[in-house]
Amino acid sequence: MRRILIVDDAATVRMYHRGILESAGYLVEEAWNGIEALEKALEAPFDLYIVDINMPKLDGYGFLRELRQQQIAQQPAVMVSTEAAAGDERMAYQSGANSYLVKPVVQSQLLSHVRLLLGEANQ
Amino acid sequence: MSPVPPNPLLEQFISESRDLLEASGKKLMQLEDAPDDQVILNELFRCVHTLKGNSGLFTFPEMTRVLHAGEDLLGMVRSGQAIYSRELADRLLDAMDYVGLLCGEIEATDGIDASRALESQHLADALRKLMPNLIPNQDAAAVRDGDSPVVANAQTSPADNPSADLKQFAAIPAVARKSALERCRQGDQLHWISYRPQRECFFHGDDPLNSARQTPGLIWGRILAPGPLPPLSELDTYSCLLGFDLLTNAPREELDQYYRYLPDQVEIIAVPAQWLEKGHGDADGASKALSRAIPSGSFSEDDEAAFNWILAAQRQILLLDDRPAWHAGRLKAIAEVLANLSQAVGETSTRSDIQTALAEALSTGHNTLLLAWLDAWIVTRKTIQPVAGLSWARGTDGIMAAAKTDSNLDVGSATAGDPSKAPADEGVRFGRRAEDSLTGTRSLKVDQTKIDRLMNLIGELVVEKNALPYLAQRAEVQFGSRELSREIKGQYSVINRIADEMQDAIMQVRMMAVSFVFQRFPRLVRDTSRKLGKEVQLVLEGEQTEADKNIIESLADPLIHIVRNSLDHGLESPEVRLAAGKPATGKLTIRAAQEADRVVIEIVDDGKGIDPAVIKQKAYEKGIIDEATLERISDQEAINLIFAAGLSTAAVISDLSGRGVGMDVVRSAVEKINGTVVIESELGKGTSIRISLPLSMAVTQVMVIESDGQLFGVPMDHVIETVRVTRDSIHAIKQTKTAVLRGRIVPLKSLNTLLGIAAIPRLNSDDELAVLLVQAGNAELGLIVDGFQETMGVIQKPFSGFLTGLSAYSGSALMGDGSVLMILNIREIV
Numbered sequence: 001m002r003r004i005l006i007v008d009d010a011a012t013v014r015m016y017h018r019g020i021l022e023s024a025g026y027l028v029e030e031a032w033n034g035i036e037a038l039e040k041a042l043e044a045p046f047d048l049y050i051v052d053i054n055m056p057k058l059d060g061y062g063f064l065r066e067l068r069q070q071q072i073a074q075q076p077a078v079m080v081s082t083e084a085a086a087g088d089e090r091m092a093y094q095s096g097a098n099s100y101l102v103k104p105v106v107q108s109q110l111l112s113h114v115r116l117l118l119g120e121a122n123q
Numbered sequence: 124m125s126p127v128p129p130n131p132l133l134e135q136f137i138s139e140s141r142d143l144l145e146a147s148g149k150k151l152m153q154l155e156d157a158p159d160d161q162v163i164l165n166e167l168f169r170c171v172h173t174l175k176g177n178s179g180l181f182t183f184p185e186m187t188r189v190l191h192a193g194e195d196l197l198g199m200v201r202s203g204q205a206i207y208s209r210e211l212a213d214r215l216l217d218a219m220d221y222v223g224l225l226c227g228e229i230e231a232t233d234g235i236d237a238s239r240a241l242e243s244q245h246l247a248d249a250l251r252k253l254m255p256n257l258i259p260n261q262d263a264a265a266v267r268d269g270d271s272p273v274v275a276n277a278q279t280s281p282a283d284n285p286s287a288d289l290k291q292f293a294a295i296p297a298v299a300r301k302s303a304l305e306r307c308r309q310g311d312q313l314h315w316i317s318y319r320p321q322r323e324c325f326f327h328g329d330d331p332l333n334s335a336r337q338t339p340g341l342i343w344g345r346i347l348a349p350g351p352l353p354p355l356s357e358l359d360t361y362s363c364l365l366g367f368d369l370l371t372n373a374p375r376e377e378l379d380q381y382y383r384y385l386p387d388q389v390e391i392i393a394v395p396a397q398w399l400e401k402g403h404g405d406a407d408g409a410s411k412a413l414s415r416a417i418p419s420g421s422f423s424e425d426d427e428a429a430f431n432w433i434l435a436a437q438r439q440i441l442l443l444d445d446r447p448a449w450h451a452g453r454l455k456a457i458a459e460v461l462a463n464l465s466q467a468v469g470e471t472s473t474r475s476d477i478q479t480a481l482a483e484a485l486s487t488g489h490n491t492l493l494l495a496w497l498d499a500w501i502v503t504r505k506t507i508q509p510v511a512g513l514s515w516a517r518g519t520d521g522i523m524a525a526a527k528t529d530s531n532l533d534v535g536s537a538t539a540g541d542p543s544k545a546p547a548d549e550g551v552r553f554g555r556r557a558e559d560s561l562t563g564t565r566s567l568k569v570d571q572t573k574i575d576r577l578m579n580l581i582g583e584l585v586v587e588k589n590a591l592p593y594l595a596q597r598a599e600v601q602f603g604s605r606e607l608s609r610e611i612k613g614q615y616s617v618i619n620r621i622a623d624e625m626q627d628a629i630m631q632v633r634m635m636a637v638s639f640v641f642q643r644f645p646r647l648v649r650d651t652s653r654k655l656g657k658e659v660q661l662v663l664e665g666e667q668t669e670a671d672k673n674i675i676e677s678l679a680d681p682l683i684h685i686v687r688n689s690l691d692h693g694l695e696s697p698e699v700r701l702a703a704g705k706p707a708t709g710k711l712t713i714r715a716a717q718e719a720d721r722v723v724i725e726i727v728d729d730g731k732g733i734d735p736a737v738i739k740q741k742a743y744e745k746g747i748i749d750e751a752t753l754e755r756i757s758d759q760e761a762i763n764l765i766f767a768a769g770l771s772t773a774a775v776i777s778d779l780s781g782r783g784v785g786m787d788v789v790r791s792a793v794e795k796i797n798g799t800v801v802i803e804s805e806l807g808k809g810t811s812i813r814i815s816l817p818l819s820m821a822v823t824q825v826m827v828i829e830s831d832g833q834l835f836g837v838p839m840d841h842v843i844e845t846v847r848v849t850r851d852s853i854h855a856i857k858q859t860k861t862a863v864l865r866g867r868i869v870p871l872k873s874l875n876t877l878l879g880i881a882a883i884p885r886l887n888s889d890d891e892l893a894v895l896l897v898q899a900g901n902a903e904l905g906l907i908v909d910g911f912q913e914t915m916g917v918i919q920k921p922f923s924g925f926l927t928g929l930s931a932y933s934g935s936a937l938m939g940d941g942s943v944l945m946i947l948n949i950r951e952i953v
Contacts, residue, residue, distance in 0.1 A: 009169070012136045012177040019132065054172050068452030076460045082176040093440045096453045098460045099433050104180045106298065112429035119463025 001027040002118055003044075007037040007063060008052035008080075013103065017050060017080075020107045021114065034058025038066055048117055049077040051097065053088065061095040068096035076117040080105060133229070136177055138568070140226050143170045144219050145642075151212050151219075152645040158207040168197045174222065185235050185243035186225045189218045192250035199254055214249050216646070221246055295370060299343035303370055305428040306342070311372040313342075313394040319349055319366040320388055329385070331363060339381055340373030370394070430464065437461060438497055441490045454484050454493070461497065473500065571672070574632055581626050582918040586937045588622050591615035593940045630819055635675045637715045637724070638666035640682055644713060647683065651690045658697050658708040659690060665715035670722045671819040677796050678724070678816065681789040685726050685812055686711070688786070693730030693810050703807065705729065720818050727811040733804040735761035742767065762804050763901065766790045794950065797823075797840055823919045825936070825946060827912040828895060830874045831882040836917065836936060836946040837906075841898050845911050847891040862905060864896065871905040877952045878931065885909045899953045919946055 004026050008014045011032075018028045029046070031037035033055045041049070049067070053060040064077055079097035081088050089100045099113060150167040154160065175190035193215055199205035221242065225235055295303070303313055316338065320331040335344060349366045352358070371378065375391065382389045437457050447453075458481040465473040480492040591611055599608035641663050652659040670678075694700075694709035701707050712727040735758035742748045742764045748756070756764075765786045793800045798816040817840065825836035826845075848862050853871060855861070860871040871894060873884050884892055884907045894905040917936035922929060933948040 010173045010177050011139050012132065012180060015132055015135050016180050052176075054169055056166075056169065065447070065449050068449035068456060070452065074452050074455035074459050076456060076463065082172065082179060090439075093436060094443055094445060094447070096449055096456060097436075098440070098456055099436050102301070103176055104298075106301065108423070108425040109301075109429065112423065112425040113433065116426065116429050116433055116464055116467045117460060119466035 002047040003027045004048045004050060005029050005031060005037060005040060005046040006050050007031045009033055009055040020110055024111050034063030037063050041067055045075060047075055048114060051077055051079050053079060053081050061091060064096035078113060137226050137230050139177060140174055143174045144223050146170050147219050148646065151215060154207060155212060164201055168201055171197055183235055185239045186222055188243050189221055189246045192247035193218050196250050196254055205254055211253050214253060218246050218250060295343055303342050306372040308428060308431060312374065314371050314375065314378055315392045315394045316369040316371065317390045318369065318388060320363045322362040324363050325361055335367040335369060338369050338371055339377050340371035342370045342372060344369040433460065433464060441494045451485055454481060577629050581629050584622050585626060585918060588618050633672045634669040635672045636666060637668050637675060639675055640679045641666050641713060644686060647686060648690065648711060651687060655690060656696055657694055659694055660708050660710050662710065662712040668715040668717050668722055670816065674796055674816050681792045684789050689726060689728040693728040695731050722816045722818055724814045725811060729809040732806040732808055732810055733762050733765065734806050738762060738764050762802055765802060824914055824916055826914045828908045829910040829912060830908045831880045834944055836944045837895060837949060839914060841949045843896040843898055843903060846894050846896060848894045849891050850886060869903055869905045871907055873907040897949050899949050904953050917944065
């Protein structure tokens with residue numbers, strides 16, 4: 001099973017994303033800030049990261065920079081934000097995100113993204 | 124399409140919202156004292172931000188609107204564009220209260236009443252008014268609603284097309300907006316239709332609602348009243364007063380054809396994608412071109428959109444010309460994504476090409492090959508038409524320009540330092556664990572009924588285990604088996620110990636810090652004192668002191684009342700204080716501490732104190748005391764009169780603490796949970812009120828006494844001591860029996876008489892009477908009983924049903940042998 005890490009400080013958002021991803025058969029883990037996410041990722045890299053921007057201690061940008069800095073196999077990362085702001089989107093790409101979605105992410109949209117980023121053939 | 128949340132998600136949302144609201148309130152209070160504290164400000168911002176983000180998962184526009192305004196405002200404070208002020212704090216607190224209210228409503232009814240919308244708009248407007256450089260009108264506020272950044276466009280777009288007022292787009296919910304944008308990216312042209320049927324349209328055979336609904340390509344629509352509506356009594360049901368706004372992706376010709384009979388009532392405007400969304404507009408051309416390159420057979424609409432989106436994003440990243448320390452990792456991730464994308468569309472052979480391009484990019488530091496591969500891949504996926512190619516190029520320029528301006532950005536600012544060094548710094552921080560954070564607490568939220576059930580069960584266990592000693596006795600006396608008796612006793616002591624520990628553990632679970640009640644005081648004191656025009660400094664001490672949940676909860680109302688009284692009647696206005704030689708700012712201290720098995724809470728103010736003369740006079744006027752009492756009572760006794768019902772000391776009745784009802788209510792509320800309240804006051808210096816409460820209500824220590832062959836329990840809180848008094852040392856003063864105990868004259872009363880039992884008190888062989896010295900209110904009294912027995916912990920059950928009227932008893936408890944012990948209500952019987 002493909003493992004996905006949800007990094008978000010909002011428990012409600014984590015629960016929402018987890019629900020969608022688990023129903024599609026993915027193995028989901030959660031981290032509530034960048035530091036915790038890094039610890040988990042360094043322990044065993046995930047196949048995909050879904051990352052919030054604004055978090056305590058280490059925000060999403062910081063987490064992605066650190067993740068990309070670590071010269072391990074590089075898995076795709078999606079940044080989710082509450083703002084459809086161009087500045088935030090550029091910053092996300094600079095930091096190492098591979099895509100940028102605006103919350104709330106609709107179920108079908110999230111699953112399409114995840115499937116494609118994981119290279120899964122479509123049924 | 125819209126995210127329909129399962130119920131647990133909603134519950135999670137409400138619960139998290141409550142936590143966040145509480146945290147926000149606390150942070151706002153802290154900011155009041157330290158408005159420049161960036162850390163607190165950031166935390167506050169994040170709270171509101173998260174709240175808003177969460178609310179966006181559901182369709183609660185009323186909530187999102189207010190939170191969005193709050194977030195924007197705080198964002199401006201954070202960046203120094205707006206200044207923190209009391210008014211700002213007030214408005215934010217109002218907003219938080221409102222959101223809390225909505226949470227309650229959602230919890231109760233699963234939704235928000237439509238009537239809340241107006242309030243929400245007012246609150247959001249009030250917040251936006253505090254933002255500088257922004258038109259503080261409703262339109263600007265409305266435009267920023269939802270999660271669309273239309274404001275950024277607001278300066279340019281309306282000029283291009285004056286008839287398209289951008290605020291209209293704000294009404295489009297995010298979900299519809301997104302779906303519209305996706306259509307747009309697939310090459311559809313969006314149209315905004317504003318359809319204003321004529322008033323008399325019904326007489327022309329028009330069916331406007333149906334027409335609107337049947338509009339081709341309808342994505343979203345709304346009904347609105349373009350003009351003011353007349354009062355209900357004058358409303359003509361045969362005239363059409365409503366209009367429609369519609370968003371469709373049907374081609375213009377089709378729309379013109381559809382509305383050909385209503386040209387004068389319909390306005391159709393072409394909507395470019397960037398009106399709906401800024402920032403992605405430049406990628407649209409590319410997406411348009413790309414969408415034709417994708418095999419559409421196995422792809423859903425969402426897949427196509429996602430595919431285009433991701434591809435465009437990778438291209439945008441490759442065009443970045445910054446070279447941060449994590450550049451290599453970033454490239455690898457792109458390569459991974461590209462390989463996965465091609466795998467997803469069934470082209471597995473491209474992986475090696477991508478790897479080659481990646482290796483080249485990594486070794487040379489130029490992305491050219493990767494970029495070339497990407498572009499080539501798009502081209503080899505064929506069918507890109509010249510026109511599309513053009514727009515692709517234009518799109519590229521856009522992205523490039525964006526990347527150029529971007530390189531001027533200080534990327535490191537987010538990590539506060541040189542980006543190349545940042546990772547090393549952050550590496551050190553791995554040691555930190557999640558436990559030392561607020562949200563990571565290892566606590567468990569449990570429904571109170573579950574705890575109550577445990578509590579009841581342990582109560583029964585405690586009572587049932589007391590049957591074992593009786594059983595042991597029977598084994599010995601009735602069946603003559605001393606050994607069995609001893610074994611039972613042995614087992615009993617083990618069970619006893621475990622039950623005690625278990626009871627203790629469950630009590631611990633029920634323990635709550637008084638901060639639960641205290642936390643509302645900063646806000647209460649702030650709001651109240653400002654309403655009264657007084658300056659008050661609130662000092663809270665011992666907030667971590669714990670007591671049983673029920674005690675803490677029943678403490679809230681009396682405490683609030685006392686605090687209000689202090690603010691209203693105790694503390695003076697700044698002018699009066701200065702004139703009296705006191706600092707202008709009054710001080711109100713609320714202090715909690717544990718003393719033995721009781722919690723003591725003191726509310727101390729340095730206000731004007733209570734004038735005993737005024738109280739005496741008032742009490743006399745209201746007939747609470749007679750003239751003789753008026754002459755006789757001491758100042759302290761006079762001050763205690765404040766607890767008498769119906770006494771108001773306020774010269775002016777204020778809406779805050781009411782009419783001086785209150786202090787008597789406070790006392791009865793405190794006494795109901797076996798507490799006591801004592802007041803001390805010094806004229807001109809201030810007042811101190813001391814509430815003493817048991818730590819827990821669950822187990823009551825009682826002394827068992829005997830009277831006329833029956834057993835009664837007296838709560839140990841009331842028991843001062845047990846004494847034996849010889850008959851001849853009892854004297855009668857004015858028909859009252861008294862005895863001198865420890866140098867004081869104490870009135871004596873026979874329990875039999877008080878309970879209406881005819882029997883006379885029994886004397887023991889030494890001609891002595893058993894007297895239980897009890898405290899009833901502020902007075903001491905000797906209760907003449909027949910004998911004393913042991914003290915024990917019992918679970919007191921209040922009476923229910925017909926027995927509730929028995930005021931002489933506060934409840935009953937089960938004894939170990941199964942008999943019922945009546946617990947006396949000392950205050951009532953004396």
